[in-house]
Amino acid sequence: MLRRAELRIIAITAVVVAAAAFAWRAIFPSDERQIRGQLTRVAEEVNEQRQGLSAIAGAADVASAFADDVVIDLGEGAPIRGRDTLMGIVARLQPRTSRYEVRIRDMDVRVDNPRSASVDLSATTAGENGMDAREFQLLMVKRNGKWLIARVTPVKVLEK
């Protein structure tokens, strides 16, 4: 039988180990957690209501999550090529896009190697015309210690 003092030591040790593990995860998040956090932040930035200079600052924040040579294919129209082009589009469309709420519903992150990862995600947009749901495949690259979106490709769930 363990004595009361020994039980207390075991309990305290367990709490300290759990706290250390939690702190370790918070201070040094895994690549997967970094990617999830990055993509969630992008969605939050897109949903921010901004106008004027604030809209430009917001567009810069959104664009900073993308690689310089990013290619974004949303399945409609020509693909968006380059971070600068993206930033211009986001700043211009901000008053219109802020009427929509973008939410990431499911995210499947696969870290292929220390410098690249693939993500499958479902994104929904809710606005005046109801809700739309799409699946996208993302290529993420790690540059200067930060995960960036390098390519966005739509996934055809229902093919004709």
Place this chain on the structure above:
Amino acid sequence: MAHGVGRLIFGENPRRTTVRILILAAVSVVTFGWILIPVRAEGISMMPTYRNGSLNLVNRLAFLVKSPERGDIVAIRLAGPHAVYIKRIVGLPGERIAIADGTVRINGRSLDEPYVRNRSGWTMAEVQLGSDEYFLIGDNRGMREEEHDFGRAHRSRIVGKVVF
């Protein structure tokens, strides 16, 4: 007074009542988290069968022992189970599907679809389904073809059968 209220809620045997509540909560979590998933139909593509905003349940066990059948309304997953399309199966694996002037044709014969109220002149060239592919369309054929997501989906994308 407080004792009376407690007795009214927990009954003669509070311990037994608590166990019952815990079991009920556990069963509810398992049932509505993994087996009967609640989904909300957003959009008009399944009208008039399901209205925009209607709450439905998807039975994930429906196709464990039997394959999906023509006419089944199913949930199709995107990247995961939290955003799904709700569509009706009209084509089965191996069949040839075409749409001519709004009418679905299976292996060259028109499909009788009593659940369709309005038809626009949709047209789609014939496609051959693979051995694990189903063809899915919403019931609202009165809307514009380009605004309606329909087509082939692999069996692995079918989450379950919409039962309510």
